[in-house]
Amino acid sequence: MAPLVFGSTTLNLKAAWIANTEPDMKEYKLYRTDGSRMLIGTIQHPTTTYNFSVDIADGTEGTLTFVYTALDISGNESGDSNTAPFPFDRKAPAAPAGLSITKQ
Numbered sequence: 001m002a003p004l005v006f007g008s009t010t011l012n013l014k015a016a017w018i019a020n021t022e023p024d025m026k027e028y029k030l031y032r033t034d035g036s037r038m039l040i041g042t043i044q045h046p047t048t049t050y051n052f053s054v055d056i057a058d059g060t061e062g063t064l065t066f067v068y069t070a071l072d073i074s075g076n077e078s079g080d081s082n083t084a085p086f087p088f089d090r091k092a093p094a095a096p097a098g099l100s101i102t103k104q
Contacts, residue, residue, distance in 0.1 A: 008055045024072040034065045061089040
């Protein structure tokens with residue numbers, strides 16, 4: 001039986017995208033979309049990278065997913081970008097088996 005693991009790990013991630021070239025661009029919004037939709041941050045145009053952190057539970061594995069949107073100076077928000085996946089693995093391997101001890 002695997003031991004119960006409690007706690008979390010912080011993942012330091014970096015998002016990068018292609019700049020929107022429309023003249024009335026204001027900012028971008030980065031969302032985490034696995035599970036429920038959660039705003040990660042708002043980034044001023046013309047920046048095209050964003051460093052951020054997310055916490056994941058220790059003892060878990062899966063894939064985080066992210067999208068971003070563009071906003072213009074009138075507050076119009078675009079549809080979602082492509083989904084960017086980030087796989088993670090904080091699950092411990094299975095315990096080894098088959099150990100034996102004999103006299104030399």
